[in-house]
Amino acid sequence: MGLKERVGGGKQGGRWLAGPDGKPAPEAGAKPGGVFPTVLTAIAILACSTFGAAHASPSTPAFEQKITLLDNSSPGKPIAGATLEIHGVPWTLTTGTDGSVKLGLVPAGRIEVTVTWKSAYNPEPVTIARSTITIDRDLDAKVVADVYDVELKILSRTGNPVANAEVWLAGVPLGATGADGVVRATQVPGWHEPNRKPYPVTAYWFGADVSPGEVNVTSTGTYVLTAKNVATLTVRVVGAQGQGLGAAQVEIKTSSGIAVFSGVSNEQGVVSVEVPYGNYDVRVEYKGFENAASATVDAPTGTVLTVATSVFAEAFGIAMSFGTFALWMVAASMVVLMIAVAIHEYHVYRRKKLPQLFGVPKVKRTERA
The missing domain is CATH 2.60.40.1120 (Carboxypeptidase-like, regulatory domain)
Known part of the structure; x- marks a missing residue:
């Protein structure tokens, strides 16, 4: 046939x-x-x-x-x-x-x-x-x-994009989220009843599990998901008097060495970064003064870490510790004292020497007849 x-x-x-x-x-x-x-x-x-x-x-x-x-x-x-x-x-x-x-x-x-x-x-x-x-x-x-192209948008609890997180949909790797927190999946079936089931979404951010749960795909479009176990780590960089140090260099890493943040503090010396729950190492540097500290983030309220440096004061753009500042004050006092002594000696010299140098005018006497 x-x-x-x-x-x-x-x-x-x-x-x-x-x-x-x-x-x-x-x-x-x-x-x-x-x-x-x-x-x-x-x-x-x-x-x-x-x-x-x-x-x-x-x-x-x-x-x-x-x-x-x-x-x-x-x-x-x-x-x-x-x-x-x-x-x-x-x-x-x-x-x-x-x-x-x-x-x-x-x-x-x-x-x-x-x-x-x-x-x-x-x-x-x-x-x-x-x-x-x-x-x-x-x-x-x-x-x-009923097969769709979908975008998964991963946000923190405060609504900020979770960027550079590795995402899996039903065990299929989708890659890393962009700066907008979005990752894409193509040709995802929406299951018919009675077999409809949500798809598990797995996400890892800086090596920590922040999986948002499940998503039920019903159409082509963007699905917004909230990452779990994410909170804010706030770092305050201060001087010896507790003053905030603006433009201080701040580096934050996970306990395993993954870089999380590298940048400068604001005018109040503060840096706030959303991170997954975990332990973090923080290093700060301000005009040659450095310090390091550790912090643990394990609650939705976040963690505030104050990192103190020995910066006591600044003069002419130079940061100084208390000892350096004291030496500067002593040196300045000595300079002022020396100037005062020099001025005093000059006045004494002027009173003693200047009339002789220029001479005293003589008055001629006339004889009587």
């Missing part, structure tokens, strides 16, 4: 049924790839099939039929490897790389199609589409499945 079994004569009244890949359809219950033993068996199977009209007559027209399966994104992308079951037909068809299957000549009428697919996100095939297709002309029917 050829690639297709034909029942009836001519396209008008003819009825074609093709198995997977356009090969002859197998008997009911037969393994894929089998052939019809007799034409009578083929006629018996076709008579029981609702592939087209229930009781097709020789005058029933037939049409070339192709089905293309697309996801529900914009524009729709083909879904490869999905299984199509046609009600009343005892075999299944599998979509190719272009998402399509060819049915060959199909009698006018309606066919009911159920599509299942095992995606990377599902441990077993799930139903992604059910459709009734009307056959009234040669047609490439498009079936849009």
Whole structure:
């Protein structure tokens, strides 16, 4: 026999049924790839099939039929490897790389199609589409499945993006979130009832588990999730008198050495960074003065860490400890004292020496006659 079994004569009244890949359809219950033993068996199977009209007559027209399966994104992308079951037909068809299957000549009428697919996100095939297709002309029917492109946006409890977190959806790695906290997943099935289940979302940030829980995918779009176990670490850089030191260099690392933050404090000497729960090492530097401390973040209220330096005062842009400041004061006092002594000596010298240098004018006396 050829690639297709034909029942009836001519396209008008003819009825074609093709198995997977356009090969002859197998008997009911037969393994894929089998052939019809007799034409009578083929006629018996076709008579029981609702592939087209229930009781097709020789005058029933037939049409070339192709089905293309697309996801529900914009524009729709083909879904490869999905299984199509046609009600009343005892075999299944599998979509190719272009998402399509060819049915060959199909009698006018309606066919009911159920599509299942095992995606990377599902441990077993799930139903992604059910459709009734009307056959009234040669047609490439498009079936849009409940399969979506989604964005997962990971935010902290305060609503800030969790950037550079590694994310998995149902165990499938999606990569790292961007500066906006977003990571993308393509062709994610939305499961039909009663099998609908949410997908687990796993996220690690700076080596710590901040997984937000689960997401129920129902459409293409952005799903906002809140990371767990994230709080604010606030570092205050102060001097010896408790004064805030603005523009101090601050470095924050996890206890395992992963860099979390490197930057400068604000005018009050404060740096606030959202971090996952854990232990952190903090190092600060201000104009040559350094110090280090450790902090633990383990509560939603966050942690405030004050790191003191020995900066006592600043003069002419130079930071000084108390000892240095005292030496400066002594030196300044000595300079002032020396200047005062010099001025005093100058005045004494002026009073003693200046009249002699310039001489005292003499008054001439006149003799009396």
